[in-house]
Amino acid sequence: MNLEEKVIALKEHQKKLKAYTHVSSLLFYDASTSMPPGAAQSMSDTMGVISGEIYSLTVNPEFKALLNDLYEQREALDFQTRREVEELHLEQEKMEKVPKEEVVAMEEAENLANHYWEIAKKTNDFSIFAPHLEKLIEMKKRYAGYINPDGDVYDTLMNEYERGMNRAQMDPFFDALRKKLVPLIKSVGEAKQPDTSFLAGPFAIDAQKALSEYVMDVMDIDKDRCILRETEHPFTIEFSKNDVRITTKYVEDDLTSNLYSVVHESGHGMYELSIDDALQFSVLGAGATTAIHESQSRLWENYIGRSLPFCKLIFPKVKELFPDQMEGVSAEDFFRAVNVAKPSLIRTDADELTYALHVMVRYELEKRIFEGDLTVSELPAEWNRLYKEYLGIDVPDDTRGVLQDAHWAGGAFGYFPSYALGTAYSAQIYDALRAEVDVDACCEKGDFAPVRQWLTEKIYRHGMLYTADELIEMTCGKPFDPAYYVDYLEEKFSRLYHL
């Protein structure tokens, strides 16, 4: 094969890979939105076979030879193809470093740990989960050793979710956050609180559904290629750029839960819907990184969605759908209520201001566990101590404490920091956006085309062509700087609470 033929073979391989990714994403989506409960085992059987097929596709000798050839000649390739080769090469190298038995054993241990975590959470008994957590931690240490024998374990694990993320970057980031946010949250807690009584409902589910569709229309989400379904834990998943699924959850006594889930997931969705056609069958046809993806959902949810102009835009519809609940309430009242900041126990319910501190607790604990400074048995007490120190609240039980998240039970250590990083990216991107686009005017007109065009031009269309650092530099004209995030929060909440 000459170089041209090799490139064609590479593209064919990616097309096949894309089909398998479609299929495994669809299995996950089906399990979350439709599957009858008794089908879990057969779903898992099929998922196992498909994972094995994806593994074989990546590590088979024929493809390995092709990829190595192309990797050596990568300077001769066009930019997109070179990036594809780099991504695939990295993935293949990593897969080959970890013995297949270890991968299978880890998947089994994660399934088991998840099962016992569910029981532990339900019965508020950490000891049921503890031995499985210990085993997973040992396995993840071993796994990091395979991938990166000379590297730091926790850095290696964070890299699984956000390439380039490490403690050298995250420590000062979280330090800065802590120094500013802990006192700010304290002042906010002592200030006069806004009225939120009208957000207590009940809100009829059918009317909430109408609000979801309205919000998607306001954001100009292309419903020909994107649909909304219900799940327990909202998420976005894409099968192709022309098939994006967003999900939400309806709660009768909480209007904002669904409302801001839809705005958040539509942010994720808009990203996927706007990736260049040229990347459609490429491994690069997806959001750049976990944190960059989160920056787009948070940008829409908090920076735009919780702004006064956006609240003014959507409030007439809210009032039309819930006239009794919104009797005597103004758009400004609504804006203040959806921005209430109050330390709480559960991360996923946290407001914009306190959210990062929830993540910080997890970051510190993970770091110390993988540094060997903290044992699993010490984890619950340390969790509670940090919640008191950072958020000023007492954790009443492990169910609402150390057992609240599914991440550790699924072996996802090093994932949490990308949430905070993503939110911090948003602040800097939002600043750059506002310098070029009149976002408030878009809210007033109810036309977000200029915002979407700017984001598409700067971020969306590129898919995974660039790293997170490159994208931030290209979009904002300078490297990532967490000061934007801290300044944004300080300014917004000082104004809201008249500090």
Place this chain on the structure above:
Amino acid sequence: MNLEEKVIALKEHQKKLKAYTHVSSLLFYDASTSMPPGAAQSMSDTMGVISGEIYSLTVNPEFKALLNDLYEQREALDFQTRREVEELHLEQEKMEKVPKEEVVAMEEAENLANHYWEIAKKTNDFSIFAPHLEKLIEMKKRYAGYINPDGDVYDTLMNEYERGMNRAQMDPFFDALRKKLVPLIKSVGEAKQPDTSFLAGPFAIDAQKALSEYVMDVMDIDKDRCILRETEHPFTIEFSKNDVRITTKYVEDDLTSNLYSVVHESGHGMYELSIDDALQFSVLGAGATTAIHESQSRLWENYIGRSLPFCKLIFPKVKELFPDQMEGVSAEDFFRAVNVAKPSLIRTDADELTYALHVMVRYELEKRIFEGDLTVSELPAEWNRLYKEYLGIDVPDDTRGVLQDAHWAGGAFGYFPSYALGTAYSAQIYDALRAEVDVDACCEKGDFAPVRQWLTEKIYRHGMLYTADELIEMTCGKPFDPAYYVDYLEEKFSRLYHL
């Protein structure tokens, strides 16, 4: 490898095949129940890749050698394994006879034909569809020639859907039907018609949904393993015996459309839910044939579901959900109304009595097309002539005539007769069932466990272990006899219409 190892390899192969079948069924299901409209192309891309993978699994040389070895030694295998080997061998032989290019070309032609059929149906213009239909017919003739060079073309095509089905069997079957049913339908049409005004609605969709769930409970469908969703054309699909999906369609001014769809699809579902665990990862773990499957849905829909005792059982719930519409209506009135027989234009809306004649029209036309006695351009006029002759009605346009069904556009020639055969099987099975189980008593008690147990024992559990002929013989103690069907219809409708 010794024989034992070969058998293990065979079972592993089937497990993989089962996962791929799960995946391709899920793609189809997702396209029918969820997928956004703009995603059709990416769905089709993925489907193409997965079909190719299934093809490769079946025809790869390593598996071929294994299967040939096992086929030669099949007498030494246990019954189930021997049947698995036979099925796989047959499938492989068939696949190898047809050149892959031909399969791909046929799929493409079917996609195209389907597209133009939709336009033709929408615009009532048969000429848009005609050239594509002609091309498909030529391709199917060629296909039959590959599969069975010395056989009859139409017999070969029918065999694709129902093994063993042929004109020698179907001609006398349809002759007998025509002779009895055409005059019976005429007499029914001249008799006094029951009142059906209370079935005109409107019936609130939410209440109809409650009725669906109630009916599934009455039939004791295991909702832990089977769920109901909505589609344009109701169907049942199974991903495993623990993951069965049934679908329905809600129409506001038609109560019975959804009601009997749910009963019908629950019949299909109950079959899949009751197949032996031993067949779970086997190619035999599915309903025996298309017609046997249809016999089970029709048994529940018509023979049980449209009986007076069943109507008496469910009518209190109908009355509770629709008190205004059912004011002054008795269970007997309801029974008479859901059994109204009236020649109509559309097969899928046809009643129990006239249904088989709709199928007969298609059978005759298909037969003559593949015998070369009928051209595509003569098809519409001939369709209309037969509807007049058999059903006594005038076809006003091709949209409600020759263009009504999707089957031909999808290349499914020879499929229709299995619908009529399945319904005829039901009659004979129902007769055998009633000889051993007091079905009326089950309706009175609202407990169908004895019926399900009997059907499981005789049919469901066996999956594809036996042929249709063997199953009928085992269940009824004699070979298939269409007289049961004709007698049943004659007796039921003579009584209903006091003939």
